[in-house]
Each structure stands twice: as structure tokens, then as C-alpha cells.
Amino acid sequence: MNRMNSIRLVIVGGVAAGASCAARARRLDESARITMIERGPDVSFANCGLPYFIGGEVKQRDALAVQTPQTLKEMLALDVRIRTEVISIDRPGKRVRLRGVTDGTTEWLPYDRLLLAPGAVPLRPDLPGIEDPRIFTLRSLQDMDRIKAAAASAQRVVVIGAGFIGLEMAEQFVHLAKQVTLVERLDQILPPLDRSMTRLMEDELRRHHVEVILDDGIASFSSEPAFTCHLKSGRTAPADLVVLSIGVRPDSGLAGDAGLELGPRGHIHVNAFMQTSDPDIYAAGDAVEINDFVSGETTAVPLGGPANRQGRLAADHMFRPEHTRPYLGAMGTAIVRAFDVAAGLTGWSEKRLRAAGHPYRSVTVNDNHHASYYPGAKPLLLKLLWDPETGRVLGAQVTGMLGVDKRLDVMATAIMGRLTIDDLAQLDLAYAPPFGSAKDIVNLAAFTACNARDGLVTPLDAIPDNPEVQVVDTRPAPLVQAHPLTQVRSVNIPLMALRQRLGELDRTRPVVTVCALGKTAYFAARILAQNGFQVSTLTGGIRAHFDPRTPAKLPTPG
């Protein structure tokens, strides 16, 4: 094939976005001369899998190498240059300057199209003692190897930052029988989620003997007499190994040096076709800022799925601009599992909506992940946020043991389809007893949302601190005796007896109904409202707000 007039594509970064761009480019143009420049020794590795190799769930290191430089060359006819970095971009001359990481030799490489996919760098704050070799971050296969090696002789591990990677690392260190401390600056784990949606996961970590320290940040490290983490509260945590997982910053120095437009937090600015401010230079992946699907505002979502799709879209626009559909934006759909619990979100959280001043309403519902009578049903908690003007879904969060990913994916698809709570109420999901319920928790959440919108229920996210309020616990009396509601003063009137016992309540004072899941409390609220009471209901029940494992009924005897 004659390659004299073919397009020269240079890709800086050979992992998610870079590898996707290369593969797509080759499929679109056999004649293109594609060069992939990668600073590290590996290309196209599975960076989301790194924690699982450290903890031994993934046994074969090779399994994480999706492609090697050799297989990429063979399959995609790429020129792959590993251990090579791009040190500058000559935009007028349309060439990049390469430097060998090992030998320091430099050379110029011309391009017609350039993709910047440099990714992000883990944050490593400039704290006293931060240079200690026992402090690690996790980004590359080499980081992984170093942590795995250090873990072999470590007993006490401190993980700083309780986001997705922090949780995965905490779990894996428990698998390695380490004594694990998890430190988080905020008053909850999993900062992107609302706090009520993180309780089950926090409980799961503690059940597996992870010491969870919230509301406290790292201040410094000291190595004498023993290596110790000093927290802002004054608390100390001795450690043999520290993993910092407090976030990432875009690796956009090269782009900035080349005069490409950067966003306020240093991300490379791109248009909907992943073009930077120089139309021949594209960027994709963790280093770019893109649009938020829900709000249309600029955001950054350093996740593998968007990176892959952005790299592919960049290649589409380089080779088939007229057929390329603009990038619609990221939804921030994400999930994490630790032990038997999963938690995740899509779209906007309540705290983010509140901070942005965006109007919203929310409900939280409990249900089992499949038909309750079918063996193995596990509880799920789902929070649904919607726009009170349009009814459109703004975001959802789900936590539980099984089926969490499915409900998140349904909600992500609903957000993309701009579905309303009325639509979700009618959604026909796949039902057979091993898979779901005739009314799935997604339908239930939508029913509840419509009820809230229509004034049939007044959902509360907390019990008001008001002595006037009569809190009615609507659970059966034996259940209340076995699992009392200790956090607030309440009177127990079981749903079944409520119609007969209305006289025990004061019609002049507001009532809040509470139960384990929020379901009988809703039923009770309907009875009370129709009998003239001013009533609201704790949405999500005791499970969401006080005890993530409180049972909904007592075990059947025998």
C-alpha cells in the first residue's frame, strides 16, 4: 500500500484513550502512519485491574497487559515507541520532539494529526515526610509491582483517601491479611455519593476490620522512631506501607507548554470532537475537560469508560469528520465493590445539586434485588434525584450486595434518554424470579417520586429536631422490641393497628412515620393524611439513615 500521501498520526500515551484511538484509526485507514509514544514500558494495560493483582484476585500479571507493544505492532501495524516521552510540540512545524527515557537521545517526529492522551497523575501533596519510600500511589504496572513487593513485608497499611481506588485497595489489603486503616478527610467514605448511600459500605469495611477514620486528613509523616502517619486531628497511625489515593491531576504540562488552552484546573480544553484549541491536535482521557451530560457544564471525569470512547471518537473525527457525532458528555457513572457490598452513582448527587443551587427532589427506597421468595434475595438501597420542573432524572445512587450495577446502568440509560419519573414508573424491565421483581426497585423509586411530586407522600431525609413532632414507628411490635429505634423518641403503632389507634395521636401536631425500609411508613402516612394529619415519612427508612442492616422482618421461626 502506498503510504506516501497517507496521514501521519502521532499518539502520545498508550493506555485507554491512546490505545482506543490507535485501534480505531487503523480500522478507518490502513494507510495511515500511526506512531504511539509511551513514556512507560507498557501500553494498553488494564489500569482498573491493578488493585486486584496486588490483592491476588487476579493471579496472572500478564492478564493485565491487554496488548503488548509487539501485539499492537502485529495487529494494528503501529510504530510503538515505549520508554519514550514527548518533550515539546512544535505546532507551526507540526512535529513533536521525542526523548528516550533511558538514553536521553532526542529526535523530531512530524505529524498531521496529534492525539494527546497523557492521562492523570496521582496527587502527592507536599507534606512533611512525603518523600518516604513507604508512601505509594497507584497508577502504573510498576506502581503495582512496587506496592505488591512492599506489601509482602508490611503488616500495617494506611490507605489515605476513601474514594473508589482507596476502597479497592483497602479491600485487597484485607485479602492479604493486613491490618488496614482508611483515612478520609470528609465525614463519609465515597465522596462522590451522598452520605446515606455510603453507610452500608462503611459498615462492610468495619465488619472486615478496616479501621475507618472519617473527618480527618493527613498532615505529615514521620519516620523516627517508627514510620507514622500524623493526621490533622492529632491522631497518629503507625504504618509499614501507605497508599495515597486522594485524587489525580491532569498530566497536561506538555499541552500547556505548547500553548493549548487549559481549563481552570489544568485540564486540556477540547471541543465535542476532542479537538484542542489547535484543530490538528486532539486530546482525550483523564487529562481533558468535557461536558457534563446532565448540566452541559464543563467537568472532568477521569474514568476508563469515557477515556476509551473519547479516544475512539477522536480517531473518527480525524479520519471521517463528516460522519462523527459530537461527544454528548460524561455522566460520571461509577461503581466500586468492597467485599460483598457495591455502591455507585450516575449523574448528579444531592450534595452536588445543592452546591450548584440546582432545583431537585429526591427519594430513597429499599427493596430486594430479586423476588423476595426466591432464594438469595439481597437488599438494595436506591436514591433517585429528579428535576421538579421537568420530572427528568438528574442522578441516582445505588448500594447493596447484588444487582447494584444493573440499577445504575438502567438509571444511566434513563439519564441519556432524558426519561422522567413518570417514564421510569412504566419501565418494562426483565422479570423472572431469579433476576428481579414484577415491580423492580427502579419502578418503586419512580412510584415514590411520583407520589412525592403529587403530594401523596412528603419524604424527609432526616427526622426534624422538633419536640412537637410525633415520630410513629410503624413496624410490628416484636420487630421494634428486637431492633428498637434508639436514635429518636418514637411511639410504636404498627401499620396493621393504625386505623384502630388513630386516637393515640395528636391531630394538632405533625407526624413523621418511620419503619425499617420506608414502605409501611408510607402506607401509614397515607392513612394518617386521609384522616387529617399533617404527616411526612422518613424516605429510605431506618436502613438508609441509622442502621444499614436493620431487618425488615423477624426471621420466621423453624
Add this chain to the structure above:
Amino acid sequence: MNRMNSIRLVIVGGVAAGASCAARARRLDESARITMIERGPDVSFANCGLPYFIGGEVKQRDALAVQTPQTLKEMLALDVRIRTEVISIDRPGKRVRLRGVTDGTTEWLPYDRLLLAPGAVPLRPDLPGIEDPRIFTLRSLQDMDRIKAAAASAQRVVVIGAGFIGLEMAEQFVHLAKQVTLVERLDQILPPLDRSMTRLMEDELRRHHVEVILDDGIASFSSEPAFTCHLKSGRTAPADLVVLSIGVRPDSGLAGDAGLELGPRGHIHVNAFMQTSDPDIYAAGDAVEINDFVSGETTAVPLGGPANRQGRLAADHMFRPEHTRPYLGAMGTAIVRAFDVAAGLTGWSEKRLRAAGHPYRSVTVNDNHHASYYPGAKPLLLKLLWDPETGRVLGAQVTGMLGVDKRLDVMATAIMGRLTIDDLAQLDLAYAPPFGSAKDIVNLAAFTACNARDGLVTPLDAIPDNPEVQVVDTRPAPLVQAHPLTQVRSVNIPLMALRQRLGELDRTRPVVTVCALGKTAYFAARILAQNGFQVSTLTGGIRAHFDPRTPAKLPTPG
């Protein structure tokens, strides 16, 4: 509460639609006088769970009784009349005539609103020998008890009809160590699905020693000398127990006798608020015809999910008409599991689109249900159908071992959101290695669909029976040796060697590329197309069309 002026609601049928209507009605109106009439002894039971009690997966019969007449009375203040049937409707007088099933006494019961939720009756064709007491259908708890009792002494079981219930019953009889024969009139199991999507399930049944007889129907039964099923082909199947699961008909006799409008197949006609041709009489559940969500045409979808939502919507319209959103229609989302395999669909199948003359295109893709390197990844097969004019998703089918329900639910939500293949290509699904892939199979299907739309690949559903065609098997040579493609004559040119071996192919003759999954065959097609070949690709690969368990790679040694 004064009930003198309250609405009198009579509900005929106390299972899915009827029970949902009653519960919703009570929540909307404490004062309503609600009477539930049920011919059988049970209300609100889990009819989808019946097979699982027969097979012993569900141990407690009580677990299937979601509510009892007593709990419904206590919780919802209903008047529940079991073992009572409605024998006529006096529409001008707005009353129904009741008859006690056991004592034959009759009485009139007035109504302001009437809901008909009579459900459907299993088909029992008028064949010679059909009255044999060893022939069962499954609809009620009593049917279930009878089959369970008969199964105790049966060894050979014949299940007639390989739809959802037939498959569930076949599986459960295997659990009971019966010798099971499954007979299906069509040339495939699971008639609502396209044939290529049923191969894995068929294979799973045979692996569990179910004798699957396709393309053959039941002709008659004889009981001398031994009870025997006679098939249309002349084949015979001896049996100790027969389950007929060949479909249902709406139990709409009462509605028809009352002069309510029925559809062409006897379903009760309703509007989008579930009102029959008499606006004070509503109908919901398996007995009604509703709109198909995709086409807007009239259809009937006798499934639990729609029945529940229709019953609820009918109550909404009775008590809060101004707040009721019309029923959007059913998507026919359904799933079944037998042993380790699940299969299902949402929206329209290819055969249904073809029969209706509706334009469509389709692709079939393979992938793992989560990241391949993470332990436990299981293969999935997904077929996506879309409208070539609009790009909108018309339907999807999925089969595999894990994650089938999730992809069906994403596709159902996509259909509700009227998403296009371009939208699905950008969908942000929840990704972490235990749950999915950075490019989920839903994204992959959409990529492939967009490629087909854009002419980058020409997907084929079968290899053309044309001696001119050069079939190129693009798998690695050792894989081809271990798992040869015996069904068609092919030449093996592994993808990795293709660029070097183009000279072995005749540029004047069409090429079809084939591989295990369809992925390397697509890559190869891109190379060939750009080198001037007329090339198409078997979509879904050998897995979809020839061998549902063919491996994509040889096991790694050691």
C-alpha cells in the same frame, strides 16, 4: 370515617393486576369500599414462582403467598371474597352477580367502578386423549400442588411448549431427577427470540440431559398400554406426567358476555387509562390488549410486570383521573433462566420485524460479561435491532450466563428513551472490573451497528450458499486446528498474518470473514475492504451461528 358517599370499587381477580389495583386504590382513598372477588382460594400469590416450588428451589409454599385474604383485609381494609366468581355484569344497573364456587349461592354486588383482572387460561387444545389426568397446565397454586404431587411418582416427564414456562418446568424437573423431554412445534426453543439467540440455551438443556424435540407438535395422547404422547411427526414419547405450556388465552368470557369490546383474539380492549368500552369498567393484566411501545400497534403481553403496573394505573385513573399519565405500552421485556444460562428479549425480534415488513437492521456481538482478566468472566451474546431511518433501537436479545438481565434492562430503558445506536455508543455504564468492561457489550453492539450503518462493515447473518464466496477464517491456526469450522469450506488466514497473505485471496470474488466471536473477522474485513476486496462478516461469529460454546482462544498452558 363516613363511607356513605364513598366509591364502591369491585375488583374481579385477586392476583397481580387485581391486587395492585386494590393496594393503590386504598392508598388513594381510605373511604373507598373495595371488594375483591377471587374464584380461587388464593389472592396475590407469586405465580411466577410456581415452577420453583415444584422443583424445590423455593422450599416454603407460604413464601409464594405474597398476601393472604386475611393480611389484605388487615392492611388494606378490603372485603375479600375468595372461592367466589362473578357470573354476570349488569352494566345499566352497575352491579355484578356473584356466585359462591362451593355452595352456588348468588347475590348482587353494586359498584361505582369495576376492575376486571381475570387473567388468562392455559391453552389446552382439543386433542385425542387430552382429558388424561396425567396432563397438567400450570397457573394456580392448586395446579402447582397437583403437579408436585404427580411428580413424586413420575419418572418420565414430557413438557410440551418450549417457551418461558416450558423451559422453567424442564429445568425444575431435571432438579427432581426426572427424565425430561421438551417438545416444541417451531424449529427453535424460546419462540419469541430469534433462533441464533436460543442456541446456547438449547445446548444447556441438552447438557443437562433434556431431550429437546424441535419442529414437532403434539398430535394426541394414548393411555394403552402405557401413557404416551404422539407427535405430529409420528414420533412417540412415553410419559408419566405431561405439562402443557403452549400459551394462554385471555379469560374474557365475562367481559364479552357483558358486551364489552374485545380484540380479534378475544382480549378485552382498553384505552390508555385501562378503561374498557364502558368507562366505569376497567380491565388490566393478562386478559387485556394494550399498545406495543415500539410500534404503537395493539398487542397482548401476558406478563407479571405489565399486569402490576396496569392495575396500579387503573386505580390512579379511578381516583385521580387528572393526575394519571396514560399507559405508554408494553415492550415485552422478558427473561428466562435454565441451569446456568439465561436468555431474553426486549422490544421486537428480527422475525417479528420481518413478518411485519418493518425496515430494520441488526448486528450480533460477543463479549464477556465483565473485564476478561477479572476472574469469573462469562461470555455474553447480544443482538441489537434498529431502525435504519432513525437509528432508533427497535429491540434487543441477550443470552449468556451472567449479566443477561442487566443488558436487557439497559436496552429496555434505551427503547423507552428512544435512544439511537449513536446514543448507545456513548452510554456511560457503571464500570469496575467485577461488573463490566470499559467498553461494555452494549457499547460494542452500538459501535458495530454504527459501523454497519456507515458501511465500515457488512454484517451477515449466514454464510451465503455461493461457491464464488471465499470464506476466510481469521482465527489463529492452532485454534482452528482444535476447533475447526466444519460447516462451511473456508481458508484459514489468521488476522495477524492477513496483511502479508492478501495475495492468497482472489480480488474478483467476494470474501466473507469468520471467527469465533466476530471481532477479529471485523478487523480483517477492514483490512480487506481497504485493499479493494468486496467483503462481509459473519456477525456474532461461530458462537452465534454454529457452536455456542466455541472458545475464543486456546487455554493458556500451565
